[in-house]
Amino acid sequence: MNLLAILGLLLAAHALCDYPLQGDWLSRAKNHTLNLVPGEAIWPGALAAHAAIHGAAVGLITGSHWLGLAETVAHAAIDYAKCDGRLSYNADQALHVACKLAWVALLAAGLA
Template identity: 60%
Template sequence: MNMEVLALLIFAHAMADYPLQGDFLARAKNHTAPICGVPWYHALAAHCTIHAGFVGIITGSLALGIAEFFIHAATDYAKCSGRISYNTDQAIHVGCKICWAVLVVA
């Protein structure tokens, strides 16, 4: 596993899920309590694109960036649906970063 890549991915995740997400995206991406006039899927896609961009840049892999986009979207959708907890959501996100770091070495 590439520990430098993993450290950068974890840092980028913290940036993208907290300060770069902000209150607006955190609320707007929730399909169960949408903000009037804001399509939730636009907000979710924007949030996931931020994550995917970081993964693609850090790993140098468009494929891993695309995988991050879809897995992050499915995970956040499940969290907003109440099917998984916040802690499970974060565990899946970090688990993906571990997978990406392993795949970069391969």
């Protein structure tokens, strides 16, 4: 598969994972500033699950477990910063797209 096709699939998978596969509940549950279940911190598991969904998509599309892991870590860090109020919605999405470009660049360079 050529790199442009991989990029297209990565972007489509991102849209799928960040919108219909996330849903309203997960969107709120991953936010460490909200208290959805009084007395319990559910955000670490929710954020990890959401980021892992993204990482799995990247790993499947690229064939690289390392890129899948990198996506999981990057996605969690970006979303945490957004929930913390350090990133706007648009900055959050721009960083997610930048990650996809970085993964394709690493593939092109033979580093992944």
